[in-house]
Amino acid sequence: MTIPVIPTTDVAPYDALLLHSFGGPEGPDDVMPFLRNVTAGRGIPDERLEQVAEHYLHFGGRSPINDQNAALLAALRAELDRRGVTLPTAWGNRNWDPFVTDTLRELHDAGHRRVLVLTTSAYACYSSCRQYGEDLARALATLESEGRQIAVDKVRPYFNSPGFVTANTDAVRGAVGSLGGNARTPHVVFVTHSIPTTMEDASGRDAPHGATYRDQHLDLARVVAGRLAAEGVPITWELAFCSRSGPPSQPWLSPDVNDVLEARHAEGVDGVVLAPIGFVSDHMEVVYDLDTEARETAERLGMRMVRAATAGTAEEFVAGLVDLVLERCGTERGEAPQRPAEGEIGPWPDACSPGGCWRRDGEDSGVPAAATRVDAEAVSA
Structure with a gap:
């Protein structure tokens, strides 16, 4: 099947694209600090984390996700270049280097002010959507405290794209x-x-x-x-x-x-x-x-x-992600781009609702419901 390409190279109002992922340790010494980052605030004892650490140590303490993210970022860059889309790309993680706060700081200092975020999670629930938004909000709050102002939006969940x-x-x-x-x-x-x-x-x-x-x-x-x-x-x-x-x-x-x-x-x-x-x-x-x-x-x-293989850097998948990026650009310009989706559910909204992925375990954690635009004030208490 050939995916129809959205016939535009206009990325306004955005000036950068951020690939936002989970992150993973690079070696044995990183494993426990990484797991403490993942579980911060949940009171999980190190004894339990050491059991999970064995999964990583089985592979030498290095997660494969970092190489996967680097490959996806390169594939996105190649597809953008193929279409003549001049949108700078960057990569930031939730739980390990490169941390999203550092990446957004670098983008700000390079002159970027409106960033579109593409996560490496295709589905909508608390862990696969809202937590990314919360981490972005904390990052923006940190930058605001440093006198840096930057806004980000998030591409919609794409499980049925x-x-x-x-x-x-x-x-x-x-x-x-x-x-x-x-x-x-x-x-x-x-x-x-x-x-x-x-x-x-x-x-x-x-x-x-x-x-x-x-x-x-x-x-x-x-x-x-x-x-x-x-x-x-x-x-x-x-x-x-x-x-x-x-x-x-x-x-x-x-x-x-x-x-x-x-x-x-x-x-x-x-x-x-x-x-x-x-x-x-x-x-x-x-x-x-x-x-x-x-x-x-x-x-x-x-x-x-x-x-079976994962989507990884499959040509149709990467092209579809770029289509989603351009779709969101058109939406933010007030246009009505096509929002293709297969199956019975239809395209997921750009804006998160008060229910759905913006709640964890049925509780409202205080992050504004309408935010796929994440501002510094959106940090949950």
């Missing part, structure tokens, strides 16, 4: 083709990061069609399955979760991907495709939770398992 859908469809098709085995209809387990059920409930408040975090993934999975069926590649499928954390008494979204593998094996399924549609790139939840833990489960059960 054509480029992301195409990249995931291509990845699943390729994985199904390499699964091998008997002639039975391939079984695909779409996988995403689990969240607390209270966060899931809050994510649907005032969302388009009441679509929760889970609903967003199911919508994408249905589109991917439908596209493949139309091509003569029928699949059976289900949605599973990984990376559960928190106390055992707190309900999180389930089933866990390992439990799904056990259940399907008991039913006689001898091969599966794991499709990590909840992730933009191959970071820790993919390379550890799926490529390591889930693969160990599959091997123990004697199941064939193929892990």
Whole structure:
């Protein structure tokens, strides 16, 4: 499928594009400080963090997310250049160097005053949307205290954008083709990061069609399955979760991907495709939770398992992200650009509502509801 290119190079009113991501440690000495940043204010003891640290230490203490972000930034730059779009690009993280506060400071000092933010999270809930907004707000408050004024807007969640859908469809098709085995209809387990059920409930408040975090993934999975069926590649499928954390008494979204593998094996399924549609790139939840833990489960059960690729720097995905950037530019100029979206939910709003991703566990944390524009005053108490 060819993604239609938005025929414009006009990026007004923005003067820079910021890729905003989670961040990850660069070596063993970074792991515990990084995890303390991630969990700051939650009272999680180091003993628990040391258990999570083993996931990173399994790979030498270095997260793959940093290289993935660098590659995506380079791909975005190349696509912008290909279209003749002269918009400077930068990269800033929430939890590790380069920190978003430092990146925004550098942008300000280079003369930029209106920045458009593209996050490496495609979905809408507290963890995948609002926390990015809160961190941006804190960064802007710090800069304001230094006498620096800069404003940022955020590109809408893009889980059902054509480029992301195409990249995931291509990845699943390729994985199904390499699964091998008997002639039975391939079984695909779409996988995403689990969240607390209270966060899931809050994510649907005032969302388009009441679509929760889970609903967003199911919508994408249905589109991917439908596209493949139309091509003569029928699949059976289900949605599973990984990376559960928190106390055992707190309900999180389930089933866990390992439990799904056990259940399907008991039913006689001898091969599966794991499709990590909840992730933009191959970071820790993919390379550890799926490529390591889930693969160990599959091997123990004697199941064939193929892990589909993430969107990463797939050509259609990157082109779609640039379309989203140009779409937001047009909206801010008062135009009415096309807002393509696949599935039943439709395009997500640019502005966050009082419900949905702007609440955590059903509580209002004080960040202004209408803010995809994040100003210094938006810092939550």
